Amino acid sequence: MRWNYEKDIKYDEIDKDSIKDNKYLFKNLVIASFIEITSDVYDMNLSKFYEGDEETVNWLNNTWEKEEIQHGASLKKYINRVWPEFDWDKHYETFRTNYLPFCKVEFLEPTRAKEMIARIVVETGTSTFYKAIAGYAKDINEPVLEDLALKISKDEVYHFEMFEKVFKKYKDEEKLSRTDIIKVLYDRLKEINNEDVKIAFDTVNDDNENYEKFLEDTKKLAKKYYPYKMATKMFMRPLGLNSMIESAIASTISPAFRILGIG
Ligand SMILES: [Fe+2]
Numbered sequence: 001m002r003w004n005y006e007k008d009i010k011y012d013e014i015d016k017d018s019i020k021d022n023k024y025l026f027k028n029l030v031i032a033s034f035i036e037i038t039s040d041v042y043d044m045n046l047s048k049f050y051e052g053d054e055e056t057v058n059w060l061n062n063t064w065e066k067e068e069i070q071h072g073a074s075l076k077k078y079i080n081r082v083w084p085e086f087d088w089d090k091h092y093e094t095f096r097t098n099y100l101p102f103c104k105v106e107f108l109e110p111t112r113a114k115e116m117i118a119r120i121v122v123e124t125g126t127s128t129f130y131k132a133i134a135g136y137a138k139d140i141n142e143p144v145l146e147d148l149a150l151k152i153s154k155d156e157v158y159h160f161e162m163f164e165k166v167f168k169k170y171k172d173e174e175k176l177s178r179t180d181i182i183k184v185l186y187d188r189l190k191e192i193n194n195e196d197v198k199i200a201f202d203t204v205n206d207d208n209e210n211y212e213k214f215l216e217d218t219k220k221l222a223k224k225y226y227p228y229k230m231a232t233k234m235f236m237r238p239l240g241l242n243s244m245i246e247s248a249i250a251s252t253i254s255p256a257f258r259i260l261g262i263g
């Protein structure tokens, strides 16, 4: 791991007063921490799915899972420092119980290459989400969170790159056409605000805020902080286009990302 969540983050220097009333940020960080820390289940499912592919399974178990769990642990520690009144463990238990039925091997994509496209979309989502959080933290003057979010974002880009390598390994074997790839990309994009976020939101929503309102707030902030260009470029990578076509298409897809309000 390129950093250590206990040693490398300056939790003692968090300017708590500047953020402790920020309910929106609080909810976002809790949701992210819940989903990250549940990566152990995903790791188990993926290890089964790629059984026999030692290289991939080793990387999943020894690197990917550990890094994702560290993301969750670091966010948890941050949350506990700023909002000590929040019982993270109790709420997480509820989340895990409600979310586990959605984490089954049979919900993975039907083939190894296609599942890697799904992973690529997820890592695109996480790397750009933390990039947006870092930008937001910078604006509200919270350098500890900015540093943490940037560290996580970099890890997610690295995960993206590794999953892309695995995707390439299987893509020819499965004879996936560009149309096949677009179909999986499109299906996954539609699901980007999917059940994990909603279940986590319901778990942490102690003040009965409307979920639609939460998404609206996200859209507003995304307009300012979400790295649309980065998202579009990463998202299209599995298509393996040459760079000229890629930038031409990127300029048409980028506004679509804005409308979806991903972030
Ligand atoms: Fe992560």
Ligand SMILES: [Fe+2]
Residues within 6 Å of the ligand: 068, 123, 126, 155, 156, 159
């Ligand atoms: Fe990741």
